[in-house]
Amino acid sequence: MIFEGFPIRIGWELTLACNLRCNHCASSAGVQRPFELTTKEALKICDQFPELLVQQVDFTGGEPLLRPDWADIAIHLRDMRIATGMVTNGLLLDSNTIDSLKESEMHNIALSIDGLEETHDIIRGRKGAFNETVNGIKMLQESNFSPSIITTVNNLNIHELPQIFSLLKDIGVRSWRIQPMMPTGRGKGSTGLEVNACCIGQLVQFIKSYGFKSAKNSVQIFYGDGLEIIDESYKEEPWGGCSAGMSTCGIKSDGKVIGCLAIPDGLVEGDLRKRDLWDIWFDPDSFAYNRYFSPDKLGFYCKSCEKAAECHGGCSACSYSATGHFHDNPYCYYRNNTIADNQNLNEAYPISVR
């Protein structure tokens, strides 16, 4: 029987080139990939989206604004009535760029803030990066955009979350996405940033204290990468696990298709230079780790969990990055949340790459 899901939302790494070298970057971005898609190829790929019911495309990178034709691609999608979003570090925002964002009717622009000034600049590897990003946020706000903020949580910035919340509130940010750092890419070897069980426990406590109370007229907190499972709003509608290959997929800057851009490069499903997205998406062998999930595939960390039937072992990228297997997530917030004594978290559930 044919798979009946569609890639409703696509993450598109426009380029791997980046003007920063962030210590936590899961993509190890910096230099562009060899043979990144040409403008003509990129626009041709866009033309395949309507049939696949694609409703939104989110540009990521690298730094997507480094790709000179990003606006051409966005405008092409706009003309097909496909919404676009962008994740940027904000350093290249100027009046011309903002005019292009307006013209392309960019639906959502997200910038990263990974700590207070000193911490952010350390993680981003550039002194002044924090102020440049805050300046970018203000420029966008002055142009009637309502940018969202993403914070990748790690051991270095976990203690600063309450202050970041206040900062965002002060500068008028309305939405804040919190996601844990993944042990992949440059993040894997970054000493001092490791996310251990205690860090996860603290993150859970923060969400309990702030997330559930975030009023609609204040900073609204959203969660990603498996954190959804502890969000109270999901009690009635449980998080259904990783959407890679079910309702989303990622396109790399060289045209390779993957379940999600955070999943390691070796797990690509196909190449858009060789096959149409339709054929890759509906290939019976594609995205097998999610499409053919069954409880017997749960790994060491998840197999005895009462929630596993709901979440299927959590975030695929986290799981695979940490253990080399899907459905085996040592970074589980639900598990950590259920352990009463956070002081003993590391002993009870040591996180290690097996």
Next chain:
Amino acid sequence: MASKAATVYKAVKKMAMPTDEEINVLVDYKNAQIINIQVMYLGPIGDRLRVLKVATGEDIRVIESESFASDKAVISARPKKEFFQTIVDHTNAYLFESKEPPAEIATAIKNIADDHLNGREIVIRAGDYASIQNYVRNKGK
């Protein structure tokens, strides 16, 4: 021998190609047999997609987002002309010429014909949509 559908509903008008204004097709995720639309991993954070239960209470989820189609239960699509031509040709052939549709799209065409005969808005189920698109794509190869 005329098909039952053709006999009973011979007064029904032939299906026509949609005009440009009508060229959206609705994919009914409520009735899709397999559906697994979840909160997105990479989505912008300002309009998180919400997961809802459908009114029937079945454990099937549909997607809702302000950026999506105004009808929250369906997703708007913009297939090419060949897609509609296939539907119109085979539905009319089934209803008025008693011609069985090709096996790959027989279920889809019969579901559409049923909607058409009963005067309902034609709502294409996700699986049927994929079947017809596959048929059109394979025909073109």
